[in-house]
Amino acid sequence: MIEYISHQNVQGVKRKTLEVNKIYNMDCLEGMKYIEDKSIDLVITDPPYKLVQGGCTNKAVTLKGATNLKSGNVFSDNSIKFSDWIPEVYRVLKENSHCYIMCNDRNLKELLIESENAGFKLLNILVWKKKRHSPNRYYLKNAEFIVFLRKGKAKNINNMGTFQCLEIDNVENKLHPSEKPVKLMEIFICNSSKSGDTVLDPFMGSGTVAISAINTGRKYIGFEINKEYYEVAKHRINQYINNNVQIHI
Numbered sequence: 537m538i539e540y541i542s543h544q545n546v547q548g549v550k551r552k553t554l555e556v557n558k559i560y561n562m563d564c565l566e567g568m569k570y571i572e573d574k575s576i577d578l579v580i581t582d583p584p585y586k587l588v589q590g591g592c593t594n595k596a597v598t599l600k601g602a603t604n605l606k607s608g609n610v611f612s613d614n615s616i617k618f619s620d621w622i623p624e625v626y627r628v629l630k631e632n633s634h635c636y637i638m639c640n641d642r643n644l645k646e647l648l649i650e651s652e653n654a655g656f657k658l659l660n661i662l663v664w665k666k667k668r669h670s671p672n673r674y675y676l677k678n679a680e681f682i683v684f685l686r687k688g689k690a691k692n693i694n695n696m697g698t699f700q701c702l703e704i705d706n707v708e709n710k711l712h713p714s715e716k717p718v719k720l721m722e723i724f725i726c727n728s729s730k731s732g733d734t735v736l737d738p739f740m741g742s743g744t745v746a747i748s749a750i751n752t753g754r755k756y757i758g759f760e761i762n763k764e765y766y767e768v769a770k771h772r773i774n775q776y777i778n779n780n781v782q783i784h785i
């Protein structure tokens with residue numbers, strides 16, 4: 537049961553909206569309908585996408601929670617297309633804001649095209665250099681890409697000494713098959729928002745972006761369609777808050 541709050545928008549129209557500092561167990565396409573235009577300061581997300589061809593579907597790369605690796609699908613909910621959700625993300629973002637979208641080489645071209653179609657401008661393609669790699673016959677995969685975009689006018693990142701290639705350890709003891717490091721998300725949050733801003737992640741998984749937002753004194757809002765992952769994320773966030781988090785910015 538989703539709790540909506542009644543809200544009067546700038547035109548004085550009464551609308552249902554969603555509370556911030558919450559994650560919602562729902563399809564992000566449905567959820568984002570309840571987010572006002574130009575109300576979000578930053579989007580950081582790691583959407584579902586197809587895995588790379590040329591990999592191996594043997595035991596060595598079998599992921600916990602994976603459903604259909606041979607078809608390239610990792611999650612049961614893997615069918616959403618970039619063209620379905622990127623325009624919505626663009627709509628809810630404020631003018632002159634940033635957006636970070638994680639992807640692999642197989643999906644990079646489509647992601648760039650759909651981002652541009654939605655109105656985004658490309659600022660950079662960042663690389664997460666992982667300490668571990670996955671097997672692949674066309675060079676071992678030890679990198680993931682982050683497409684760094686802007687809506688509206690260009691603005692600098694807060695720490696202009698940050699490198700394009702970010703070398704950060706993979707997550708040990710994952711709660712989710714494609715859980716990302718909190719440290720990586722914190723770099724993006726600190727560089728593209730300020731304290732008290734709201735960060736949206738439409739594909740929360742285990743809630744990594746929410747934890748990173750809490751750590752850095754930002755608000756968060758996010759969606760996760762899968763009930764099991766949603767419960768994992770909710771538990772992780774609650775446990776984190778109850779353990780008196782020390783904010784580090």
Ligand SMILES: C[S@@+](CC[C@H](N)C(=O)[O-])C[C@H]1O[C@@H](n2cnc3c(N)ncnc32)[C@H](O)[C@@H]1O
Binds near residue numbers: 611614740743745
């Ligand atoms: C790549 S994972 C995100 C992992 C996350 N970065 C983490 O650190 O745990 C993508 C997630 O999007 C979810 N998902 C897929 N389609 C969705 C939709 N339409 N709305 C919301 N969540 C969706 C999947 O269930 C999956 O958990």
